[in-house]
Amino acid sequence: MKSTAIANPNIAFIKYWGNRDDDLRLPVNGSFSMNLDGLATKTQVIFREDLAEDQLILNEKEEHGAGLARVSKILDEVRAAAGISFRAEVVSENNFPTGAGIASSAAAFAALALASSKAAGLEFDEPALSVLARHGSGSASRSIPGGFVEWQMGEDDKSSYAFSIAPADHWDLADCVAVVNTGHKETGSTQGHPLAATSPLQAARVADAPRRIKTCRDAILERDFEKFASIVEADSDIMHAVMMTSNPALFYWQPATLRVMDSVRAWRAEGLPVFYTIDAGPNVHVITLREKMDEVKAQLMALEGVKDVLTATVGGPAHLLTD
Numbered sequence: 001m002k003s004t005a006i007a008n009p010n011i012a013f014i015k016y017w018g019n020r021d022d023d024l025r026l027p028v029n030g031s032f033s034m035n036l037d038g039l040a041t042k043t044q045v046i047f048r049e050d051l052a053e054d055q056l057i058l059n060e061k062e063e064h065g066a067g068l069a070r071v072s073k074i075l076d077e078v079r080a081a082a083g084i085s086f087r088a089e090v091v092s093e094n095n096f097p098t099g100a101g102i103a104s105s106a107a108a109f110a111a112l113a114l115a116s117s118k119a120a121g122l123e124f125d126e127p128a129l130s131v132l133a134r135h136g137s138g139s140a141s142r143s144i145p146g147g148f149v150e151w152q153m154g155e156d157d158k159s160s161y162a163f164s165i166a167p168a169d170h171w172d173l174a175d176c177v178a179v180v181n182t183g184h185k186e187t188g189s190t191q192g193h194p195l196a197a198t199s200p201l202q203a204a205r206v207a208d209a210p211r212r213i214k215t216c217r218d219a220i221l222e223r224d225f226e227k228f229a230s231i232v233e234a235d236s237d238i239m240h241a242v243m244m245t246s247n248p249a250l251f252y253w254q255p256a257t258l259r260v261m262d263s264v265r266a267w268r269a270e271g272l273p274v275f276y277t278i279d280a281g282p283n284v285h286v287i288t289l290r291e292k293m294d295e296v297k298a299q300l301m302a303l304e305g306v307k308d309v310l311t312a313t314v315g316g317p318a319h320l321l322t323d
Contacts, residue, residue: 001047001086003119007110007143007318008035009096011175011277011285013232014216015239016138016151018196018206025138026160028196029209030153032216033142035315036175037168041107042321043092045075045115051087058092074112074136082120090116096177096310105189109136110143110318118320129318130161137189146317148220150213168314171223174293177310178284178300180256187250189280195246202242225289229268229275232287236277243280252282256305260284263303272296 010033018028054072056063075088090112094104113133117124124132126144130151134141141161142149147168154160196202212235219228243250257278264276264286274288274296288296290313297309 001084001119001121002044003115004042004044004321005111005115005118005318006040006042006321007107007114007140008037008312008315009039009041009104009107010035010139010142010149010315011287012139012142012279013220013228013277014209014213014235015279017193017239017242017280018202019138019193022194024157024160025134025193026157027138027151027153028202028206030213031139031142031151032165032213032220033139033149033151033162034173034175035143035146035149035168035317036312037315038312039094039096039107039177039310039315041092041094041104041111043090043108043111043115045112045119046089047084047086047119048089049086051089054087055089056092057090059094070109070136071112074109074132075116077132077135078116078120078122081117082122084120088116088119105137106139106143109133109140112136113140113144114318114320126163126317127158127161130163131158134160138193139189144318147314150217164317165217166220168316171220171314172290173314174288174290174296175312176286176288176293176296176300177312178256178260178286178303178306179308179310180254180260180284180305181282182307187280192243192246192250192280195248195250196242198247199242199245201238201245205238205242208238225273229273229287232277233275240278250280252278252280254282254305256303257282257284259303259305260286260300263299267296267299 014032016031130144145164148166151162
């Protein structure tokens with residue numbers, strides 16, 4: 001009873017921040033994202049009769065506590081659906097920084113959902129896999145489908161899942177991730193989401209979400225880079241404004257974060273097709289056309305405080321590996 005899956009992290013264009021049900025991770029608004037090819041999590045799940053409890057090895061280090069508990073929660077759902085009781089050995093590795101605002105949990109739980117369900121002999125369809133992944137990490141629901149992805153908020157647990165609105169080859173974009181800090185952030189998304197409602201700006205952010213979602217969807221389908229850049233930067237800034245005004249306040253930006261943001265705006269004013277978006281962390285995702293990726297990477301590397309630049313093109317869906 002063994003299976004291995006690979007999933008990409010995703011970068012959200014219209015952000016997910018705040019739940020109407022924290023346990024089920026039902027979002028307060030829909031969201032959009034793009035899977036990131038070249039960045040990946042590989043996860044192997046083996047259900048073993050000889051194990052007394054679940055085991056998690058992440059990047060060659062055995063994990064316990066909250067991290068293992070989140071994984072076991074997903075495995076419990078799989079065990080219940082498959083009618084089995086075996087504990088599991090989970091071995092997972094990322095080729096990008098973990099817990100630094102590059103959606104490592106999204107890739108991890110998407111890969112876990114696919115690998116564990118397959119190892120248990122289940123044949124979940126894409127919506128069911130998206131729901132299962134969402135129970136571990138909300139943004140993981142978006143790493144199940146491929147390409148450009150919409151996560152609908154839904155009316156209940158089963159109807160809140162993600163689906164592709166356009167395949168990976170629809171628009172030849174690239175993400176240049178300006179890494180300014182590789183450390184694990186102090187407040188993760190799971191702890192941050194419940195704070196969203198304490199900000200006086202959250203209600204306005206949520207109320208305006210349908211407009212931003214429609215604008216983003218139209219921009220993607222029309223391949224309108226200018227419209228796309230405008231709405232995505234605005235949405236990112238709005239989410240961070242909510243974070244900064246929550247109680248307690250969350251400040252993910254660092255001086256180098258602001259330096260990248262300012263530079264990207266200046267480059268776009270000079271005619272370079274580029275814009276930024278930032279998840280819950282200090283690192284900056286700089287979106288451009290694939291043909292400009294190397295140029296943008298070089299300019300980012302020249303900025304003070306940028307330690308590395310990871311590049312990714314548009315990725316496909318989570319998929320199984322043949323052992």
